[in-house]
Amino acid sequence: MSFQSIPEILDILQIEALYQQQPLKRLLDCWQEVVGKVVATHTQPVSIERDVLWVATSSAAWAQNLTFERQRLLKKLNKVLPTPLVDIRFSTAHWQRTKKKPYRQQSISSREHPSYLGNMSNHTFVKSFPKNPDTAFANWAKAIKAQFSSLPLCPNCQSPTPKGELERWQVCSICAAKSF
Ligand SMILES: [Zn+2]
Known part of the structure; x- marks a missing residue:
């Protein structure tokens, strides 16, 4: 059993629902190919809002570096996406929540039951x-x-x-x- 709080679960569900949206799904399919394997492990596209792509990064340094590269990434992404993006924003804000947390151990031993x-x-x-x-x-x-x-x-x-x-x-x- 998990002891995650309800708001936390809702957050995860919301993020998962966003993944199901078409443009983002399409983007996720080609994300690693466009940015490369290394960048892909430190980034997670979270949502597309008004043609702006929001990407969670593992650290502030990654957010900064990728912000400098965003024009190059935009060009590459817009080649594969049906609707072109106008900008990409990188932030560490949603990083923790996009990664699934491991379930905590039950505190009572099942052997005692x-x-x-x-x-x-x-x-x-x-x-x-x-x-x-x-x-x-x-x-x-x-x-x-x-x-x-x-x-x-x-x-x-x-x-x-x-x-x-x-x-x-x-x-x-x-x-x-x-x-x-
Ligand atoms: Zn019986």
């Missing part, structure tokens, strides 16, 4: 990085299924139940919740 199923990282699906969300989900579902098929059954409803739940309630967590 009675529904804990053992160390999932022993499973092969974690070792190989899935190429897309569908594969990731399929692998995850497979791993969960494998986990559940080796579990003892709840004496009440006969569904596979983590040992921790049986030790604590003698039935699965669902049956236990019903009896409360």
Whole structure:
């Protein structure tokens, strides 16, 4: 789970929505090609407002250097863009937010929960990085299924139940919740 604040998430969503806008999407597709790999890693186009392109930079020095180069970049960009840009503004303002933040660790250990199923990282699906969300989900579902098929059954409803739940309630967590 992430503990990002709502305004922060909205900011990210807003930036992602901006990416979907056509001219910017087109620009992002050719950005690295136009500016080069090094510059691309220190820059992130954020939006196009009234034909002015706003670009986030990793540092103020990059913003300054690129501001001097903006006429050259404009010429190159306008060759590939359907609507020409009139200017480019570089700023460090949106840099942090355009880069996805890593999720923070949960503060409570999952091992302490009675529904804990053992160390999932022993499973092969974690070792190989899935190429897309569908594969990731399929692998995850497979791993969960494998986990559940080796579990003892709840004496009440006969569904596979983590040992921790049986030790604590003698039935699965669902049956236990019903009896409360
Ligand atoms: Zn049950």
